[in-house]
Amino acid sequence: MAQTQSGAEGVHSLPALLHRNATQFGDAPAYREKEFGIWQCWSWAETAKEIRAIALGFLELGVEKGDHIAVIGRNRPAHYWSMVAAQMVGAVPVPLYQDSVAEEMAYVLEHCGAKYVVCGDQEQVDKVIEIQENLHQVKHILYTDKRGMRKYDHSQMNALDDIMAEGSAGHARFDAELDKRIAAITYDDTCVMLYTSGTTGKPKGVVLSNRNVIESAKNSAEFDHLTRNEDILSYLPMAWVGDFIFSIGQAYWCGFCVNCPESADTMMTDLREIGPTYFFAPPRVFETQLTNVMIRMEDAGKFKQRMFHHFMAHAKKVGGLLLDGKSVGFADRMKYALGNLMVYGPLKDTLGYGRFRVGYTAGEAIGPEIFDFYRSLGINLKQLYGQTEATVFITVQPDGEVRADTVGVPAPDVELKIDDSGEIHYRSPGVFVEYYNNPDSTASTKDAEGWVATGDAGFIEEGSGHLRIIDRAKDVGKMADGSMFAPKYVENKLKFYPDILEVVLFGNGKDRCVAFINIDLTAVGNWAERNNVAYASYQELAGHPRVLETIRAHVEAVNKSVAADEMLSGCQVHRFVVLHKELDADDGEMTRTRKVRRGFVEEKFSDIIAALYDGSGSVSTTTEVTYEDGRKGSISATLEIVDAPVVPVAQHKVAAE
């Protein structure tokens, strides 16, 4: 592939892009944050000034080239600015997941050797201080929210505001040095280091260069025709590669505005107020919104309900086609326009999608019904497939070729190949430099020619050229009789029911499959309220006989549909249990991006799995749980094991031959 040496359009770093934006359209909004009930706005020129002040402050603190600066906090302009300021002084920003407990954070801080940490608030500072007791490497802690910080020992700690003020005051001493450092940044210098959440083992630090970030931002922005007039809402964890690319990479490349919510709880309100034109969310967000819409429609009057269902049925018929630019009859178009006036338009406004131009969902498979619901409203929701190691983009769905069951065609400049075992490999300008201090892992993931193994199994669909993902390659196994075991496929089918939040399927090497199921408290709780089912806790609701009956019906329906697939008919769920607790990242059962850690769950709940296979009717178990503040407790429960009807699979022997 052709590699530019000077960088795209001669710009080879984020500070350089910042300078370009501040000079070319300095008055355009760059950041907004809702604070004290009002959206505060910073233009690109103001942003450049703020970031420079932070960078000067860093120099005053003595930050050296190549130092790592960790950033832990929620999505706030000051945190994004700190990352770019770190780049300005030649340091490497390392955003961390703010909801990590201290011990997880300790590993990452030690691994990257961060000497400076920017914390969002007192909670994060406390964690860093706790870590610092064993790890005497952090030289200085900075914090953005001053609340509760007055009594702390400030010999190695400052408010970010204060170092900005000091930096600005001393600018005469540091200006030359700062300009020198900015000028010294090359296209292949490290732009950011992001830790992968790791479904297996310890997190790995993925090093991305300026080339990776800028080329990926440029390609993807051109692919979707993003302009500097976009508005995005930044609410996903800053430590996740997607947020870095959307809120920094693409935002700086295109020059669009990044909007930060007031707090995590107000995200939905803020979404409605901003009405982003470009949006990204994991399937869970869309599922929750749809569930809420349906619950509220059930509370609406008869007339509204009938109107809603009537027009939604019409939207289902033609909405998707209209969005794809296919031909639709005149009468249907007129009816859709009427529906837009009466139902779709107001609904989109309520959801915050009134100005939605293009958006993506990724990370997990999204239910086809959910996906189609949004598209039928005229919301251009698409899917992409990506990884931290690829600087997000591997495949994306082009406009007009959007389907629920594929993840699209290779993104611009991405080469794709499927090896003999079915594992997907790719090569692109976004391919990461290395795993930090981990040459073995780097070598086993990336070969000499730059091809990266994704660890996912998939195939390219003939005809359309779209990629379809089957499962994590290492999760795909064989049942005792040799037929294929692909847990994700069955789990996703079950998760598409609003009642079911999470499923873990077991059966690798066994003669039949069993499953753990987590109910969705919002959906099932609402159902319980409607049906006068009293419950005092999650645990009690999860074990309610009528809930178990409903879930059993879902499993039965999924078994029927799985049986129809020749390759996977062996993966029907024979027995299942509804777990007494939600799988949680704090307990290590999931990653911070909410992917199930299969091996860990299998080990932790081995007693329940044993009971599922030995035919017993119930199992008593005690489970350790971790509270948000890191304390541990335990809950005990007796779980009922439910047998699910399966479709006989005599024919699957034929398929296995």
Added chain:
Amino acid sequence: MLDSSEGYVTEDGRKIGGVVMEMKNITLRFGGVVAIKDISFDIREGEIRAIIGPNGAGKSSMLNVISGFYVPQEGEVWFHGAKRPPMRPYEVAQQGIARTFQNIALFEGMSVLDNVMTGRLSFMKTNIFQQALWKGKAEAEEGENREAVEKIIDFLEIQHIRKTPVSRLPYGLKKRVELARALAAEPKLLLLDEPMAGMNVEEKEDMSRFILDVNDEFGTTIALIEHDMGVVMDLSDRVVVMDYGRKIGDGTPDEVRNNQEVIDAYLGVSHD
């Protein structure tokens, strides 16, 4: 004043100032019933002062005397070095005393924001006609008050319910809104009547943190009544213990905990 010392420094390094309020030999009767009998104690600037005691000990009556709602038949209330004459509740509020109630007393139909705004009443100088026209001075005044209220909303982390009617909120949040309204009056002395009653452990932890933060950030003096002994002992600097209208203990949490009379009042004594 009895005690003119300059105050003391707490274990966690907070400076407690001189006496701001002093109750001298207070006796309060309702007809023949003696609710409070000859009680004296003081509240110092910047401290968290708890009043505890079994049911019917006269705690809430004591708080009502402090807030000026009840006027004691005997005894004197000294505030900021001056004897306080009988006052109407709004006059007490203007002196810088605000309170929350044991049974939540919010405007159920109004939003959280509007409820908290009512706490700013004593800062509104424009009259009803100016406010109806909402021009010039009234508009500017509302802006200033709204800013102060937003800072409190941010402080108590209730941004997500800013526009929600109070009637739709769960109990724990209503308690927090009530605290917000009391804080909106920018009180020098904050009276909390059972701020944790009916809360679960998590809500109690949150509330405790907010009370400590209010004391720490704004330097507000706090007097509170509470049943949860764990909370009282953790939060307060000094504790007054009441039983049957009498004061049976006064001192630091540790002193009170080891006071035989207090132990008897709480655990009961055998009468044989």
